[in-house]
Amino acid sequence: MTAQLLALALTAAFPQASAPPYARAESLLVAGELAAARELLEPHVNRNDPDVGALTLLGRVHLAWPTVGRWAAWDLLERAARMDPDNPEPRYWQLRVGLALRGDDGERLMRDALYHLWELDPDYRDSWEIWQYEMYHSAARLRRIDSILARRAGDPAADWRRAQLLAEAGRYEEADELLAGLIAGGRDDAPVWALRAQCAFEQGDVERGQPYYDEALARAASDSTHLLWHQVEGIAAPEEKARYISTTPEDRARFFRAFWARREPDVTSRENERVAEHFIRLAHVRSWYQLEHPQAMYHRSPLYRSIFSPSAGGIHRTVANITTGWHDAPLYDAATGTDTSSALARIRDRTSYVDVRDVPEPDSSTQYRRHRLDGRGLMYLRFGEPKRRFTRGLELEVWHYEFGDRLAQVVFVEMNGDMLMYPTRWTELHNATLMLERDSSSVESTLDADAWVATFRGAERGKQLVYVGAAPPSGTVALWDHEWSEVARVSGTSPFVLQASSGRHQVAVDLRTDDGFGRLREPVVVPYLWMRRASLSSILVGPVGDTAFTREDVARAMPATKRLPAADTLALYTEIYELPADSLGRARYEVEYAFVPERGGQRVTIRFDRQVRAAPVIAERIRLLPGEVPPGEYRIIVTVRDRVRYGLVWSTLVNVEFR
16 A cells, blocks of 8 residues: 555544544554654654644654663653543553563553553453553552443443453442343343453352353354453363354354363263352462563563573482482373374474473464463363472472373473473473363262173164263263264163264263262264165173073173173174165075184184075074183174175174183
8 A cells, every 4th residue: 555545544443533644644654664653743743832643643653663662761751641641542552561571571561551541441342352462460550450440330331341350350230230230231142241250260150050041152153352262262172262262152062061061070060060160269379370470582582591590400409309219200102102292293292301482382472361370270260179289488399290190290390480390301391281271170989990882773863872881880971972972861870871972972971989980081982874885883802690681681780891601601792784685585594703802812613604584674593602712802803794795794703702
């Protein structure tokens, strides 16, 4: 765009700069011609009665001046603000001056400008976003801003902002009262309900919080502020962050329901405990682990981070001294490629000393700044209270988390006034990197649980029956589809029977006894068993005394561990679908049961020729006598050879052990 066209456009966009010199200066500023803009404006500023528009524009020119112009910009904008105290524009640009200055001085200037600006207009431009993501939220600042907004009681915009501040300050009842008033006044969108839910959850009131949250999700398409996302972004995995960016407003509700379904820690209960737990953790980290210096250059400059770091040797020695006897281990085996973490790929080949600048920020801005949390806050939000803590004064903390039989050690060191992660060796870097991409509930699994899954054709066309055998036998089984929409949930005793369409699913098996709680999560592929050609169901095997056994008999007898007594007579059951009939209405086939050793040994094969009345479903079963198959671990492969059209089908059951 030419300078003339730009000037015309800016004249229309900025009426306060509509005089020709100002329009020209504005166009030069936008074009980066700072010296020319300054030369044009200074005569209008240096006269006895300078114009507010000229002062503001010249202040903006100095603000854009590399490095040296920010204090001059502040002074010019202060003059403009004093000349026209009802004009919010100079105060807004003072806020921008503080943002550009960074550090403690910048933070102080931002605070002062924000107070003056919100006295005039609490919803001016992007001032709220600057407050939310660029400034330290001390209790004193929350009180001051609340007092400013309280003077505008009844203004929906001010009431909404104030409700957010009150919720952050832990004044939940006052915040909820304002939010209820906004809803009664006609603002019935997702952000209002999401904040009401947060207030309830953070108080531990799930009975109110969950219905409020459901209301928010039902209106997720209206969440133009992305508050629902900002509430959970701190625990999102990289793939979830990428998926949210591409999610349409209409699909947001489904996205968030899937987000929480992936994290449901106990399907035996009515509510998803992970939701309330997350908000309780969120309140805790806001109070205890808020980032106090978000304006520090450390959080914006990779070069700065590469230069300023603590003494490596001293930190290493101190950590070694206070954690003697504890040895952390990699949470996942990177060498075998069993983990697909995007962050891990960036550090897989690192063998030299590394520090916090590698965890795990490829861009210029740290996670600390983006979430306004120090390193402890980032970890606590994802994993909760550590099992153990070690401290040395105010400058070093070591946290231990246990994941099954593995210990993960996270080291925090005071830098720029905040406690930030500081891995002292490769294992700590490895684990911290992975932990910043995962999260977990504090609902612990205390029992060893086992389960098997088998699929059969259902009564309704296109549907399959999913059998789940489990030990301990009492509990709940839930099934989600590939988009994490819940398909079925059944409570009772093993075997559990659910109905599902074909495709990729996730199964949750949660079991309870008087002694504790056991949890299993596994992906499951449900095959399509309604094809017009012959197919086989899964195989069931278990000790059954009755010779006329049914599918349910074997399912009840099949142990969840798939360890079977070799000394007992065992029943094997499978179903054959859509075997063709000959001219006499008979199905003729050969069935082969192959027991293939997993760890060496002799394969055992048993064959039968069958001739039965043709039907859509044929129950195929045998009894395995003691001694027919030696003790050991086997894969059982059932192969059916159709003697009418000479087709071939087979099914496999893996890791059965005869003992």
